[in-house]
Amino acid sequence: xKLTVLLLPQECVGSTMWRKASAVLLLALAVGxxxxxxxxxxxxxxxxxxxxxLQTPSQSNQGLxxxxxxxxxxxxxxxSRQWTKVAVGVNACVDVVVSGVGLLQALAVDPxxxxxxxxxxxxxxxxxxxxxxxxxxxxxERFFSDKEVFQRIARSAAEYPGAKLYVGGNAALxxxxxxxxxxxxxxxxxPVGPKLHEMLDEQIVVPPESLQETDEFHLILEYxxxxxxxxxxxxxxxxxxxxxxxxxxxxSSLETFVASLEEFQPELVVLSGFHMMEGHGRELWGxxxxxxxxxxxxxxxxxxxxxxxASMTDKSFMTRIMQEVLPIVRSIGLNEQELLFLSQAGDGPxxxxxxxxxxxxxxxxxxxxxxxxxxxxxxDPSSESDLxxxxxxxxxxxxxxxVDGYWGNQAAAVMAGAxxxxxxxxxxxxxxxxxVELKAPLEFLTSHFEPRERLSLKPEEPVAVWxxxxxxxxxxxxxxxxxxxxxxxxxxxxxxxxxxxxxLTRQHPF
Numbered sequence: 001x002k003l004t005v006l007l008l009p010q011e012c013v014g015s016t017m018w019r020k021a022s023a024v025l026l027l028a029l030a031v032g033x034x035x036x037x038x039x040x041x042x043x044x045x046x047x048x049x050x051x052x053x054l055q056t057p058s059q060s061n062q063g064l065x066x067x068x069x070x071x072x073x074x075x076x077x078x079x080s081r082q083w084t085k086v087a088v089g090v091n092a093c094v095d096v097v098v099s100g101v102g103l104l105q106a107l108a109v110d111p112x113x114x115x116x117x118x119x120x121x122x123x124x125x126x127x128x129x130x131x132x133x134x135x136x137x138x139x140x141e142r143f144f145s146d147k148e149v150f151q152r153i154a155r156s157a158a159e160y161p162g163a164k165l166y167v168g169g170n171a172a173l174x175x176x177x178x179x180x181x182x183x184x185x186x187x188x189x190x191p192v193g194p195k196l197h198e199m200l201d202e203q204i205v206v207p208p209e210s211l212q213e214t215d216e217f218h219l220i221l222e223y224x225x226x227x228x229x230x231x232x233x234x235x236x237x238x239x240x241x242x243x244x245x246x247x248x249x250x251x252s253s254l255e256t257f258v259a260s261l262e263e264f265q266p267e268l269v270v271l272s273g274f275h276m277m278e279g280h281g282r283e284l285w286g287x288x289x290x291x292x293x294x295x296x297x298x299x300x301x302x303x304x305x306x307x308x309x310a311s312m313t314d315k316s317f318m319t320r321i322m323q324e325v326l327p328i329v330r331s332i333g334l335n336e337q338e339l340l341f342l343s344q345a346g347d348g349p350x351x352x353x354x355x356x357x358x359x360x361x362x363x364x365x366x367x368x369x370x371x372x373x374x375x376x377x378x379x380d381p382s383s384e385s386d387l388x389x390x391x392x393x394x395x396x397x398x399x400x401x402x403v404d405g406y407w408g409n410q411a412a413a414v415m416a417g418a419x420x421x422x423x424x425x426x427x428x429x430x431x432x433x434x435x436v437e438l439k440a441p442l443e444f445l446t447s448h449f450e451p452r453e454r455l456s457l458k459p460e461e462p463v464a465v466w467x468x469x470x471x472x473x474x475x476x477x478x479x480x481x482x483x484x485x486x487x488x489x490x491x492x493x494x495x496x497x498x499x500x501x502x503x504l505t506r507q508h509p510f
Contacts, residue, residue, distance in 0.1 A: 063459075065433045065436055065437065068438070068459050068462045068479060069419075069431045069479060071459065071460050072418070072462065075415060075462075076412045076501070077409075077412055079412070079502065080503065082183075082184075084185065085266045085267050086178050086187070086268045087260070087261055087266035087270070088171045088174050088187065088188050088189075088270045089188065089254065089272075090190050090253040090254050090271065091169040091190055091273030092169035092172035092190030093191070093215065093218045093245060094165055094166070094168055094193070094215045095168030095217075095218050095220050095488060096217055097222060098162070098219070098221060099160070099221075099222060100134065100221030102162075103156065103221060104126075104127060104229075106160060109126075109127045110127075111230025112128070112131070114128055114130075114132035114133075114134070114232065116128075117129045118279075118313040119144075119145055120145065121144075121146060122146070123149065126242065129240070130221060131232050134223050136235070137225070137235040137237075137238050138238060138337060138355075139241075141242065141311040142240075142241070142242045142279065142311075143242070144243060145244070147244050150243070151244075153219065165199070166199070166488070166489075167196065167199050168196075168488070169190060169216075169218070169273070170272035170273060170310060170492050171188060171189075171270070171271075171308075172190060172192075173493070173496075174270055174308065174496045175201075176200070179201035179204050181500060182203070184500075186203060186204045186205065188205070188206050188210070189256055189257035189260060190248070190253050191210070191248060191252065193211075195215045196215050207256065209256045210253055216245045216247055216248055217243065219242055219243065220239050220240075220241050222238075222486070223237065223239070224484075236395065238487055239488055241488075246280075248273055248276045249277055249279060250277070251274070251276065254295050258298050258299060261300075266303060267303065268304055269303050269304070270306045270496075271305060271329070272307070272308035272492075274292070274310075274321060277317070278313065278314050289321075293324045293328065296328055297328060304504055305329040305330055306330065306499055307332045307333075308334075308491075309332060309333065309334040309338045310491075313341075315341075315344065318342060322372075322375075327376055327377075327384065327385035328386055330388055330504075331387070331389035331502075332389070332390050332391070333392075333494070334391075334392060335394060336365070336392075337355075339365065340355070340356065340368070342368065342372060343371065346375065348368055348372070348375070349364070349448075350448070359396045359441065360396075361444075362445070363444065363447045364448055365394075365399060366401075366447055369392060369401040373387065373403060377403060378403055388402060388406040389402045391413075391417065393421070393478075393494045393495075395439065395480055396439040396440040397440040397441075397477050398417050398418050398476055398478060399473055399474065400417075400473070400474045400498065401472070404470045404471070406504065406506050408503040409501055409502060410502065411463045413497075413498045413502045414463065414475070416498060417494040418494075422478055422479040425484040425485070425490060427486065435482055438477055438479060439477075440478065441457075442456060442457045444464075446466045447468070457475075462476050462477060463475065464476075
């Protein structure tokens with residue numbers, strides 16, 4: 001469509017004539033754009049004719065962030081029935097958090113080209129894999145095979161200026177988050193050494209069988225948004241994790257964990273640590289995975305199980321997880337890399353996509369979530385699978401996808417997870433809107449296939465809801481911390497918070 005813009009005389013500015021002319025011009029533009037298939041007016045034209053534009057950047061982002069945060073506070077509410085006892089296992093360790101670039105420089109490692117390695121055997125493998133993920137701004141976790149080299153690196157990390165020790169391991173971190181709720185009893189099983197035991201919240205119960213004489217250490221190499229090393233520049237803040245952790249890698253505490261449930265009588269079980277097996281070779285994990293599945297099968301059917309996934313690289317291992325573990329849990333939590341790898345391992349939707357570029361496309365994410373629940377979940381009532389819930393989190397937004405009829409309070413749950421991501425990344429207990437920014441798309445397609453919808457996010461109602469078959473999706477934006485203080489454990493805090501605000505509304509028929 002061809003558009004002609006009339007320029008009015010300068011002396012008309014501010015006069016009644018200008019206001020009338022503006023109205024006429026606006027009407028003409030609106031009609032023209034309507035018949036030309038462009039119902040929206042360009043921002044530049046709205047600004048030119050001096051009428052208010054609700055989407056101008058000057059207002060927008062500060063106002064949007066404040067509105068979203070206020071809406072969260074108004075809308076997030078605990079469910080009518082809450083968990084009182086939660087059992088968490090089975091990976092636990094001490095995290096040594098350091099500057100990734102700083103530590104590698106201290107190790108006299110020079111920057112160079114990035115390359116991914118499924119298992120790290122040397123400092124060069126570490127350097128290449130760190131760069132590979134740093135240039136993508138992506139999180140990853142790897143096993144370091146050489147015990148002696150790892151111990152030398154660990155000593156250097158512990159002595160590096162500014163190094164900090166934290167509770168580590170998905171299970172321990174999830175347990176720590178649950179322990180912030182005083183009415184919630186938490187059981188933690190995992191390889192708990194003296195240092196970790198000292199750092200755990202007093203509310204957490206650790207069975208004597210889980211205590212060991214030495215701690216397992218994981219090295220967390222963090223980098224900031226825009227940080228540069230050689231020619232590599234990080235597009236966003238994140239971290240790279242590696243360890244030589246045999247106890248967690250073999251999930252040696254799993255049987256102890258399952259045995260302790262009879263006495264503790266939890267209402268919810270949270271499992272994590274399967275990804276740690278991967279670095280020990282196919283022969284070991286192949287046999288150990290069978291034993292793990294058998295142990296999980298001994299958990300009483302009436303107790304819902306949530307599985308927290310983490311970074312993996314072996315498609316055969318991920319396929320086995322999908323086929324043998326997903327069907328025996330009710331809920332899973334995962335991020336964008338783990339979701340895409342699920343699809344790649346199972347030849348699912350968008351499996352040809354090598355990696356996400358920027359903010360993961362909502363439509364593609366929705367397609368994969370739907371496929372996981374249809375292929376490995378209980379979308380068909382006659383299915384023997386237990387899986388009815390997926391909590392997906394990425395930097396800019398979160399989605400909870402649930403099979404209808406099994407879970408309640410999911411709008412509050414997804415908002416609660418996003419709220420804790422926004423506050424915890426900034427090192428705060430509450431969201432400070434001056435320290436966060438909105439990166440989520442305010443308009444998106446729900447799928448790349450038909451039928452699909454185009455939805456918009458409203459700041460005052462910051463949850464977009466849509467359905468596909470008997471699966472309901474709840475999406476909320478994250479207010480991303482501009483200068484995050486710590487990225488480790490965010491996914492665990494998100495999943496834990498989402499579970500606290502979730503309610504199981506119906507037991508599966510067994």
